[in-house]
Amino acid sequence: EVQLVESGGDLVQPGGSLRLSCAASGFTFSNYAMSWVRQAPGKGLEWVSALGDGGTKTYYADSVKGRFTISRDISRNTLYLEMNSLRADDTAVYFCAKSPHGYGHLFHYWGQGTLVTVSS
Amino acid sequence: DIQMTQSPSSLSASVGDRVTITCRASQSISTYLNWYQQKPGKAPKLLIYGVSNVQSGVPSRFSGSGSGTDFTLTISSLQPEDFATYYCQHSYSSPPWTFGQGTKVEIK
Numbered sequence: 142e143v144q145l146v147e148s149g150g151d152l153v154q155p156g157g158s159l160r161l162s163c164a165a166s167g168f169t170f171s172n173y174a175m176s177w178v179r180q181a182p183g184k185g186l187e188w189v190s191a192l193g194d195g196g197t198k199t200y201y202a203d204s205v206k207g208r209f210t211i212s213r214d215i216s217r218n219t220l221y222l223e224m225n226s227l228r229a230d231d232t233a234v235y236f237c238a239k240s241p242h243g244y245g246h247l248f249h250y251w252g253q254g255t256l257v258t259v260s261s
Numbered sequence: 262d263i264q265m266t267q268s269p270s271s272l273s274a275s276v277g278d279r280v281t282i283t284c285r286a287s288q289s290i291s292t293y294l295n296w297y298q299q300k301p302g303k304a305p306k307l308l309i310y311g312v313s314n315v316q317s318g319v320p321s322r323f324s325g326s327g328s329g330t331d332f333t334l335t336i337s338s339l340q341p342e343d344f345a346t347y348y349c350q351h352s353y354s355s356p357p358w359t360f361g362q363g364t365k366v367e368i369k
Contacts, residue, residue, distance in 0.1 A: 176358075178305075186297075186305060186348055186360040200356040203262075236304055244311050245352030247295040251304035 143167040143250045145237050150255030157227050157259070163220040163237030163252055170218040171196065174240040176248060177211065177222045179233035179257075189235070190222060191246055205231075227259045263287050265349055267361035273369040280336040282364045284349035289329045293353035296325055296334045297360075300345045308347075309334065336366075344368055 149161040163175070176191040190211040191200040199211050210223040220237050234256050238248035264287040274280050284294065292312045297305040307316045309325040312332060322337040336343055349361040 185363045186299075186350075188350075188356070188358045188360065191356065191358070202357050240352075241310075244295075245293050245354070246356070246358045247293075247307065247310050247350065247352040248297075248305070249307045249310070249316065251306070253304055 143239065145239065145250060145252035147235065147237050147252040147255040150235065150257045152258045152260065153227055154261050155228060155259055158223070158225045159227065159257060161222040161224065161235055161237075161255060161257070163222075165218045165220065165237075165239070168239070170213070171215045173242070174246060175213065175220045176238045176240065176246060177220075178236045178238055178248065178251075179231075180236070180254075181230070181233040184233075187233075188246075191240075192220065194240075194242075224257070227257075229259050231257060232259045233257060262357055263290060263351055263353065263359060265351055265359050265361040267347075267349055267364050269364060270362065271365040271367060273367050274339050275369045276339055276341060278339045278369075280339050280343075280366060282334045282347055282349075282366075284327075284332045284334070284361050286330045286332075286351055290351045290353035292328060293351055294325070294327065294332045295350045295352055296323075297348045297350065298343075298345045299348065299363075305348065339366070 174194045177189040208226045234254040239250040296309040299305040313325045
């Protein structure tokens with residue numbers, strides 16, 4: 142059974158940093174593309190960042206480019222999102238999601254999400 | 262960037278009703294169109310991928326159609342557990358792989 146479990150969400154001051162983790166199990170982690178998708182309180186879904194299945198290609202939304210870094214540790218089956226220069230509008234629940242082969246970056250498995258609050 | 266526009270933003274319907282939600286892409290996305298269902302406090306759930314392929318475990322009352330820029334999600338007979346928010350998303354070519362703004366389906 143595929144499981145994705147996020148952690149690392151917290152209350153952080155504007156300008157601060159945070160690292161989110163997503164522990165994956167139930168599939169061969171190194172073979173699949175993974176993404177982070179966020180949802181601000183009461184708002185819709187926003188794709189944030191993706192890591193290609195080869196582990197080298199990274200993609201970012203313009204809203205986080207230059208501030209966020211996606212990476213993975215295959216030995217730990219864990220996806221990360223390093224977030225720097227955090228702003229109030231980064232406040233959201235952050236979900237990690239797995240993409241299947243084919244059909245592009247769609248998301249067929251999701252974690253439960255972790256809440257990031259940026260506030261002074 | 263490709264923009265995804267859903268309509269309506271919300272709708273009220275009764276159990277047993279046929280419900281249709283539309284999604285329009287700002288440019289052609291071929292068949293790279295997906296639909297998700299989200300209930301309050303929960304992660305989204307993939308319903309339909311590649312326009313019309315129903316994800317394993319999703320009831321057959323959910324169906325999708327369309328091509329190019331115009332797409333439709335249909336619920337043939339609305340059930341109590343279907344009251345939720347629905348999002349379309351494109352997975353075509355280059356990022357960002359954007360979502361529509363969502364359609365909230367409420368009980369009439």
